[in-house]
Amino acid sequence: xxxxxxxRLRRLLLPLVVQAVSAAPPxxxxxxxxxxxxxxxxxxAAMRQPNGASYEFFxxxxxxxxxxxxxxxxxxxxLSAPGALQKARLVSNGSAINARAGLARWRDIGIPxxxxxxxxxxxxxxxxxxxxGPRYERGYLxxxxxxxxxxxxxxxxxxxASVDLPDHAVVxxxxxxxxxxxxxxxxxLGAAGPLHSSGNAICDxxxxxxxxxxxxxxxxxxxxxxxxxxxxxxxxxxxxxxxPLPAGTExxxxxxxxxxxxxAAWETILAGATRVEVxxxxxxxxxxxxxxxxxMLLRDDRMNYSAxxxxxxxxxxxxxxxxxxxxxxxxxxxxxRMIPPLLDYAKNPGLRIHDAAFKLQLLTHYYWLTRDAQFxxxxxxxxxxxxxxxxxxxDPGTGLVPREAYCGDESASTKRRGARGIRPRRCARxxxxxxxxxxxxxxxxxxxxxxxxxRKNPMTR
Numbered sequence: 001x002x003x004x005x006x007x008r009l010r011r012l013l014l015p016l017v018v019q020a021v022s023a024a025p026p027x028x029x030x031x032x033x034x035x036x037x038x039x040x041x042x043x044x045a046a047m048r049q050p051n052g053a054s055y056e057f058f059x060x061x062x063x064x065x066x067x068x069x070x071x072x073x074x075x076x077x078x079l080s081a082p083g084a085l086q087k088a089r090l091v092s093n094g095s096a097i098n099a100r101a102g103l104a105r106w107r108d109i110g111i112p113x114x115x116x117x118x119x120x121x122x123x124x125x126x127x128x129x130x131x132x133g134p135r136y137e138r139g140y141l142x143x144x145x146x147x148x149x150x151x152x153x154x155x156x157x158x159x160x161a162s163v164d165l166p167d168h169a170v171v172x173x174x175x176x177x178x179x180x181x182x183x184x185x186x187x188x189l190g191a192a193g194p195l196h197s198s199g200n201a202i203c204d205x206x207x208x209x210x211x212x213x214x215x216x217x218x219x220x221x222x223x224x225x226x227x228x229x230x231x232x233x234x235x236x237x238x239x240x241x242x243x244p245l246p247a248g249t250e251x252x253x254x255x256x257x258x259x260x261x262x263x264a265a266w267e268t269i270l271a272g273a274t275r276v277e278v279x280x281x282x283x284x285x286x287x288x289x290x291x292x293x294x295x296m297l298l299r300d301d302r303m304n305y306s307a308x309x310x311x312x313x314x315x316x317x318x319x320x321x322x323x324x325x326x327x328x329x330x331x332x333x334x335x336x337r338m339i340p341p342l343l344d345y346a347k348n349p350g351l352r353i354h355d356a357a358f359k360l361q362l363l364t365h366y367y368w369l370t371r372d373a374q375f376x377x378x379x380x381x382x383x384x385x386x387x388x389x390x391x392x393x394x395d396p397g398t399g400l401v402p403r404e405a406y407c408g409d410e411s412a413s414t415k416r417r418g419a420r421g422i423r424p425r426r427c428a429r430x431x432x433x434x435x436x437x438x439x440x441x442x443x444x445x446x447x448x449x450x451x452x453x454x455r456k457n458p459m460t461r
Contacts, residue, residue: 029041029042029045031061031062042058042061045057046058055280055282063128066092066093066128069103070099070101070102070103070106071099071100071101071102071103072091072095072096072099072100072101074091074092074093074095074125075092076089076090076091076092076099076308077089077090077091077092077134077142077144078293078296078297078307078308079142079144079159079160079161079169079171079296080161080166080169080296080307081161081162081163081164081165081166081265082163082265082266082269082295082296082298083166083295083298083299083300083301084161084166084167084169084299085166085167085299085300086109086166086167086168086169086242086243087109087169087242087296087307087308088109088110088161088169088170088171088240088242089108089109089308090134090144090159090171091125092134093124093125093126093128093131093134093146094115094124094125094131094133094134094146094148094157094159095114095115095123095124095125095126096112096113096114096115097112097113097159097171097173097240098110098111098112098113098171098240098242099112099114100112100190101309104310105309105310106308106309106310107308107309107310107312108308109169109242109243109308110169110210110240110241110242110243110244111189111190111191111204111210111211111240112189112190113187113188113189113190113211113240114187114188114190115157115173115175115185115186115187115188116185116186116188117148117150117151117153117155117183117184117185117186118150118151118153118183118184119151119184120151121184121186122150122151124146124148124150124155124157124185125146125148127150130148130149130150131146131147131148131149132146132147132148133145133146133147134146136285136289137263138285139281139282139284139285139288139289140284140285140286140288140289140292141262141263141266141267141292142160142161142262142266142289142292142296143158143159143160143259143262143263144158144159144160145157145158146158147178149179151183152180153177153179153180153181153182153183154177154178154179154180155175155176155177155178155183155185155230156175156176156177156178157173157174157175158173158174159171159172159173159174160172160258160259160262161262162239162258162261162262163261163262163265164258164261165241165245165249167243168241168242168243168244168245169241169242169243170239170240170241170242170245171239171240171242172237172238172239172253172255172258172259173237173238173239173240174235174236174237174255175228175230175235175236175237176230176234176235176236177230177231177232177235180232181231181232182229182230182231183229183230183231184227184228184229184230185227185228185230185236186225186226186227186228187211187217187225187226187227187238188223188224188225189202189210189211189224189225189226190224191204191210191224193205195210195221195224196221197219197221198247200212200213200214200215201213201247202219202226203247204244206244207247208244208245208246208247209241209244209245209246209247209249210240210241210244210245211226211238211239211240211241212238212239212241212245212253213226213236213237213238213239214236214237214238214255216228216229216230216234216235216236216237217236217238226238237255239253266292266295269291269292269295269331269334270288270291270292272330272331272333272334273291273329273330273331274328274329274330287329291326291329291331294322294325294326297322298338301337301338301340301341302314302319302338302341303319303320303322303323303338303341303342304319305318305319313347314341314342314345314347315347316342316345316347316351316354316355316358316359317354317358319342319345320342320358320359320361320362323335323338323339323342323362324362324365324366326338327365327366327369327370328369332369332370335366336366336370336372336375339362339363339366339375339379340379340382342359342362343359343363343379343382343383343386344382345359350404351404352389352393352404353389353390353393353401353402353404354404355386356385356386356387356389356390357386357390359382359383359386360383360386360387360390363376363379363383
């Protein structure tokens, strides 16, 4: 009887014990010891866990990576409507919206709005050990939430971008108390020129709206500051326009409605993608937030490398990889419209061969995913230039294309990608009616001869 009870309890409790052990942080090595070790002590310790290595094992070993070289120091979170031309910037500790970077390689937008809490007007998120976040709603939606403990209260900040005003990069923010009975929050506008209030809006000298706010805020014109008293039943919301709004546009903003619209817009995009569901919630959130992040960087049909800085442009290889990833996630119509701008891309004349190779690789990859021969025919004026570059600039003696002066892009790498772009077209010609005249005149096995032929190099097969 006792023995039977023991085994029943063992079967019930052992999975819980194993889960707790596998998620517990290791006590074997501090960060300093791990850096000084001659082996991967953390990795080895993770693999010794009953369930093997896990995300939970590593999650608390290192603090979040926050630093950037801008004046605001904490990495920025890009916020916008899907594919919007204008992007807002939330400093990731919650301290500001559209903060100035103070560096030429960063691109600023709008008027910076900084947030302070408590009687002492402490900068929100200044002491990171008192900060919980940032977090995305449901783990992946770009509705950013942060909790900050200051002066005996815990302040909650929630921020997201409007999907109805993409040309103005409007960002909504709500502050309330998660813990505590009273609190103070202030929003300081860093405008160089004069500002004035008009109803529930702060306007610039032209009368355009830069900030809209609800009744919880009080405006101090001399200090250019909005201040709100918070309680468990009283929160404060405002909307910050990266590009000023016409007077009157701000009227009727409904924070909860705007939040629902934001969530619905992003969920609609995800609904068109391949669904991946695994037992680990962090993995399910990761692929969704990655897809959403790509559409945050998108400007109309242009898949940019970054946003809000010097790299807020397209690059053939990197942007093409992002588009190809969206295609593989099943977003075929969305990826299709991003291909023509990449085929037209001509930023660096010193990388003509490199870019031509990646353009053909992207186009052929799209075809094999979709069998959309009509689209390939429509793009002939674009891709034919790439073929001319790859066929016309080879060394007649070796069959190699010239080496290009760019880090990491050796001539062999360019040749392989060019072959990947041309050879699948040879295979697909029979599938593309009336396209034989558009095919490559010289077989690719002759275009890309030894030492990078299809027979000798499996990368071109």
